[in-house]
Amino acid sequence: MKTRFGWRDLSIVLHYTGRILAGLSPLYLIPAFSSLVAREFAVTVDFMIGFGVMLTLGAGLAAFAPNGRRPDWVHGMTTAGVSWLLAMVVAALPYWLSHHYNSYLDAMFDVMSGLTTTGLVLLQDLDHVSIGINMWRHILTFVGGQGIIVLALALFTDSSGGGYGFYVGEGKDERLFPSVMHTAKSIWRISLLFLVIGTVAFWLAGISIGLTPIRAFLHGFWMYMATWSTGGFAPMSQNVLYYHSTVYQILTFIFFTLGSFNFALHSAVLRGNRRELLKNTETVSFTITMSLTLMVVIWSLVKLHVYPDLVALIRKGFFHLASAHTTTGFMTIYPQQFANEWGDSAIAAVIIAMMIGGSACSTAGGFKGLRMGILFKAVLQETRRLMRPSSLIMVQKYSYHGARVLSDQQVRNAALVVLMYVAIFAIAVVGGCVAGFPLLQSAFEAASVTGNVGLSIGVTTTTIPAGLKVLYIFNMWAGRLEFMAVLASMGFIGIFFTRSKI
């Protein structure tokens, strides 16, 4: 049994990290080509520089020979965690070169916000950024939604061992197929299928509200990518409000709700298993928690007379709650309106919705409906156990692609992840308060970054202290990877440098 990590382990991690980065480098060519077509030649150069740096770094790291050793579980997890951090550092280069950021830290914040599908923005003067930069923002959030490791696994042509460690390290533990690479390819096939459908739908909606066909296509393409990946980015600073369109709002609701569903659920339904939609623990959990939090939000908004009529109540109250619960972060109001108009109880309900989030193995964040369902079933099981004779063996079942028996290990795993979420949420709340923000606003923003949501109550601006930005970056990263890869990375680095035994 391995008791410490040495240079050979490090070389395995660096080798596969390099391969992932090199695999991601062609993504730069998409915004480079877009900006070239749009005659934004300086922007094209920025992206070609980024492409060169990413490819060189990736190839350089991949040159570390793993000496024929196959990566094991720890290597896979550590690689996942480190890859996300290095991808953030390098992908920020075109942002920084665009001069739309006050610092490189702000640029890295926006990359992590995009990759983790959070959607908070520190970019300056969004309404006047180039087509290339807007393309990059939305490509990052789309790829991040599926997972950068999933993309790399889909591109790998050989069957690298330890693939499951990479995959789980990215917060996805549901295999659609026995082979991880086959699963990764299937996830991309599902996303690309909906990419075509969604882009056409948004394109037509854009034309119907008066955008020119080319502008409608670009906005449709970007909005779809931000919607499906539950990212919340939009090409204009007013976000969805910019379009003043009911059709746009309905489309975003449909596609961010779909994006928050488990890829295994999509897979089952697309194979003809429609009943899974109604029986699955995650969809049931989502419907219940969404309904309960919606009741509180609407009750609060009506009590405070925030919106004058039912249509406004639905288009603002319901839309933002759905945007929060699916961890999308689209907004049709300004951040300060949350703070000044919505009232404490509505804000508290939105915070809870943001923390719960969407489904496991989806593009969404939060601690996920599956864990919510498992913990609820565990409470139910314990209650029933108390009511029955002690000699009786209790079996609790839940529906998740067929009936499954709830095990103590599942309950323990779910409880641990929820506990970790709450812990880093609490740290971010304290961080916000230390930076001088009120408790409720700090809690709202902390839930937004931890759950990878992107709704803002006005805390996240370029003027907040650098320490708070770093804390938020950590929370986005840890929340997206669901801690295992983060713990593995920190453990690996700590053990490697201290030379201590496990």
Add this chain to the structure above:
Amino acid sequence: MVSRETGAAVIIHGVVVEILYTVALGLLGICICTIIAELVK
């Protein structure tokens, strides 16, 4: 699974079912908004 083995008709049917499901969720949300708004008024 979206794969070469899955027929196009089954996939299209699945896509339509998923979209209709989200529409149903939206209608449920609208119903909740309407009922709560009426109760609180």
